[in-house]
Amino acid sequence: MKFNETLKDITLYEAGKPIELVVREFGIDPKDVVKLASNENPLGTSPAVANVISEHASKAHLYPDDSMYALKDGLAKKFGISDSEVIIGAGSDQILEFIARSLLSPQDSVLMTKITFAMYEIYAKQMGAKIIRTPSYVHKADEFIEAYNKYKSKIIYLCIPNNPIGDCMTKAEALKVIDAVERDTLVVVDGAYMEYASFKDKACEITPQEILKYPNVIYLGTFSKAYGLGGMRVGYGIANEALIRQISKMRPPFNITSLSLAAAIAALREDEFIARSLALHAEQLIRYEEFAIKNSISFIPSYTNFITYLFDEPLNSTEITDALLKQGVIIRNLASYGLNAIRITIGTAKQNDRFFDSFLPLLKRL
Amino acid sequence: MKFNETLKDITLYEAGKPIELVVREFGIDPKDVVKLASNENPLGTSPAVANVISEHASKAHLYPDDSMYALKDGLAKKFGISDSEVIIGAGSDQILEFIARSLLSPQDSVLMTKITFAMYEIYAKQMGAKIIRTPSYVHKADEFIEAYNKYKSKIIYLCIPNNPIGDCMTKAEALKVIDAVERDTLVVVDGAYMEYASFKDKACEITPQEILKYPNVIYLGTFSKAYGLGGMRVGYGIANEALIRQISKMRPPFNITSLSLAAAIAALREDEFIARSLALHAEQLIRYEEFAIKNSISFIPSYTNFITYLFDEPLNSTEITDALLKQGVIIRNLASYGLNAIRITIGTAKQNDRFFDSFLPLLKRL
Numbered sequence: 001m002k003f004n005e006t007l008k009d010i011t012l013y014e015a016g017k018p019i020e021l022v023v024r025e026f027g028i029d030p031k032d033v034v035k036l037a038s039n040e041n042p043l044g045t046s047p048a049v050a051n052v053i054s055e056h057a058s059k060a061h062l063y064p065d066d067s068m069y070a071l072k073d074g075l076a077k078k079f080g081i082s083d084s085e086v087i088i089g090a091g092s093d094q095i096l097e098f099i100a101r102s103l104l105s106p107q108d109s110v111l112m113t114k115i116t117f118a119m120y121e122i123y124a125k126q127m128g129a130k131i132i133r134t135p136s137y138v139h140k141a142d143e144f145i146e147a148y149n150k151y152k153s154k155i156i157y158l159c160i161p162n163n164p165i166g167d168c169m170t171k172a173e174a175l176k177v178i179d180a181v182e183r184d185t186l187v188v189v190d191g192a193y194m195e196y197a198s199f200k201d202k203a204c205e206i207t208p209q210e211i212l213k214y215p216n217v218i219y220l221g222t223f224s225k226a227y228g229l230g231g232m233r234v235g236y237g238i239a240n241e242a243l244i245r246q247i248s249k250m251r252p253p254f255n256i257t258s259l260s261l262a263a264a265i266a267a268l269r270e271d272e273f274i275a276r277s278l279a280l281h282a283e284q285l286i287r288y289e290e291f292a293i294k295n296s297i298s299f300i301p302s303y304t305n306f307i308t309y310l311f312d313e314p315l316n317s318t319e320i321t322d323a324l325l326k327q328g329v330i331i332r333n334l335a336s337y338g339l340n341a342i343r344i345t346i347g348t349a350k351q352n353d354r355f356f357d358s359f360l361p362l363l364k365r366l
Numbered sequence: 367m368k369f370n371e372t373l374k375d376i377t378l379y380e381a382g383k384p385i386e387l388v389v390r391e392f393g394i395d396p397k398d399v400v401k402l403a404s405n406e407n408p409l410g411t412s413p414a415v416a417n418v419i420s421e422h423a424s425k426a427h428l429y430p431d432d433s434m435y436a437l438k439d440g441l442a443k444k445f446g447i448s449d450s451e452v453i454i455g456a457g458s459d460q461i462l463e464f465i466a467r468s469l470l471s472p473q474d475s476v477l478m479t480k481i482t483f484a485m486y487e488i489y490a491k492q493m494g495a496k497i498i499r500t501p502s503y504v505h506k507a508d509e510f511i512e513a514y515n516k517y518k519s520k521i522i523y524l525c526i527p528n529n530p531i532g533d534c535m536t537k538a539e540a541l542k543v544i545d546a547v548e549r550d551t552l553v554v555v556d557g558a559y560m561e562y563a564s565f566k567d568k569a570c571e572i573t574p575q576e577i578l579k580y581p582n583v584i585y586l587g588t589f590s591k592a593y594g595l596g597g598m599r600v601g602y603g604i605a606n607e608a609l610i611r612q613i614s615k616m617r618p619p620f621n622i623t624s625l626s627l628a629a630a631i632a633a634l635r636e637d638e639f640i641a642r643s644l645a646l647h648a649e650q651l652i653r654y655e656e657f658a659i660k661n662s663i664s665f666i667p668s669y670t671n672f673i674t675y676l677f678d679e680p681l682n683s684t685e686i687t688d689a690l691l692k693q694g695v696i697i698r699n700l701a702s703y704g705l706n707a708i709r710i711t712i713g714t715a716k717q718n719d720r721f722f723d724s725f726l727p728l729l730k731r732l
Contacts, residue, residue, distance in 0.1 A: 018431035053423035065384035228427040231624030258597030
């Protein structure tokens with residue numbers, strides 16, 4: 001059977017290893033596994049949201065409200081925008097997919113930093129587009145503008161703050177890029193971790209409302225991180241109505257489960273839970289910075305809910321990740337991104353103790 | 367902004383109206399709404415499965431196991447196949463999307479009956495492919511073979527039994543089509559409602575295992591209908607490993623929620639619930655046939671969990687659907703398929719009473 005040419009060049013996303021796999025492969029009791037690999041909220045699902053999910057469990061036979069009226073309305077009120085300016089995706093990932101499929105063809109290129117969220121490349125390659133990367137892995141406006149002027153890319157991805165690195169472009173720098181590009185180029189402001197960045201530094205904060213001033217910019221947000229719903233697959237895109245209408249043509253019906261919709265709607269009321277999550281994170285992040293300094297490990301100052309430790313030989317990120325995995329501590333090896341580095345989700349105090357206790361002997365041994 | 371050409375020609379799927387909408391628009395109490403529009407299992411979610419969902423609610427922050435090991439293994443054991451022959455989609459819909467995106471380009475055509483599941487056309491059009499339809503809306507092997515010999519379509523969709531019509535091609539007829547096409551044409555055997563058809567008539571039963579004999583055929587099944595999980599969005603595709611490997615390249619990571627995975631795995635143990643669902647359905651379907659005969663309404667003998675009533679003027683499917691909706695009875699108008707017809711999901715005895723009680727006065731009035 002003759003498959004489309006683009007399939008030949010497709011790379012697959014490497015997901016953080018699930019607890020189930022560690023249980024299966026190493027026979028570790030699930031309760032002894034610490035997963036700091038997928039940037040999930042260590043406080044878990046808010047109890048109020050978990051209750052809403054349970055209340056809806058017996059209605060799992062009913063298809064979701066495909067208009068997603070209540071969730072769009074909740075987001076519109078939260079951000080002071082109109083619900084026609086909102087699109088809902090199965091994670092903000094899926095909105096990246098809609099965007100790529102609406103705009104890209106093999107004649108186009110897309111622009112991103114040297115190391116950033118893998119799905120930008122994957123969806124662009126599915127459409128046969130060429131991938132252009134800035135020389136630096138952190139976001140630098142001048143590098144974006146220079147590359148844009150050369151390649152006139154159809155889509156520019158700004159990951160603010162940047163996953164899996166942790167750096168954050170300021171709003172001023174982001175606007176510099178946005179102002180430098182033509183109106184037929186789409187700029188994606190991916191704010192999946194924005195709650196963490198804006199909590200740390202107001203200079204990084206970009207709101208969906210201010211994005212709406214630009215007809216060629218879309219803001220992406222998610223319920224997977226600070227909102228504690230990584231397993232439910234709900235993200236959102238916010239842009240002017242005309243753009244939303246176009247990319248909505250690629251949205252399949254019922255792309256969000258009934259329970260995901262109910263959970264996301266409930267999560268919008270969880271301001272206290274979010275505040276508590278951000279405070280815990282800020283407090284625990286310092287421990288990772290102090291640990292790194294004390295043990296002479298390079299790290300990238302983080303504006304996200306994870307931190308990236310950079311190694312020099314003989315320290316090897318693959319060996320370290322594997323050794324931790326065998327002890328039931330799951331973190332993310334960044335070797336597939338071309339870095340001798342690991343990414344650790346900032347967990348609860350107890351989870352982080354477990355990481356430090358397992359990691360320190362490995363450092364000493366090598 | 368210049369969007370891809372294919373967007374111009376895209377039609378959107380018309381979903382069955384959700385209970386929430388009727389509540390919003392007509393101010394009807396949710397418990398007084400009867401939804402017979404989306405072919406959901408009227409027995410609801412199996413209580414055992416609802417319990418599993420509740421038990422997992424507090425883990426909604428954790429990303430799903432993207433290998434979907436346990437669900438694939440459960441399906442493989444159920445059907446006597448290997449788990450490398452299984453792909454999981456957010457509904458079998460999503461597998462239709464992977465197939466279209468892997469195989470189609472604007473040079474290709476796809477072949478289906480005159481009236482069948484709308485997503486075949488929608489996904490094919492997203493890829494710019496041409497839509498070829500057999501003259502009849504029921505599936506006739508000879509019509510498929512004749513059209514195939516003329517157009518050499520890249521994909522043939524056999525909806526067995528056929529939604530939204532209700533007819534069913536026999537296995538012998540389906541195999542006649544499969545045997546008549548070349549090996550570089552993909553035949554999709556969409557068995558979303560297969561449980562109902564094979565319960566009624568063994569001549570309609572096609573198992574995933576026998577499909578595996580053909581390298582160019584894929585079987586699709588779903589948890590949305592007989593399994594009572596329409597809101598959870600879980601479907602599966604079964605085909606030889608090479609084909610599964612190719613279309614998997616279009617699968618985004620985490621395309622199924624954590625709770626959907628847990629629910630589907632639990633649902634595989636629900637043989638008794640499925641048997642009870644099929645028995646209730648068979649018993650209640652007879653009432654719809656008898657009602658139609660008594661009131662001189664044409665209908666299509668159904669092999670699915672719904673029935674299609676065909677009207678002659680002055681009976682008008684749009685007026686009838688709207689009049690029922692205002693009373694809180696949601697059914698599906700087939701006007702958008704070019705038919706003066708309605709599709710009613712076979713409900714519980716009580717739900718069906720409600721339909722007959724609301725529908726009969728409309729018949730008399732006109």
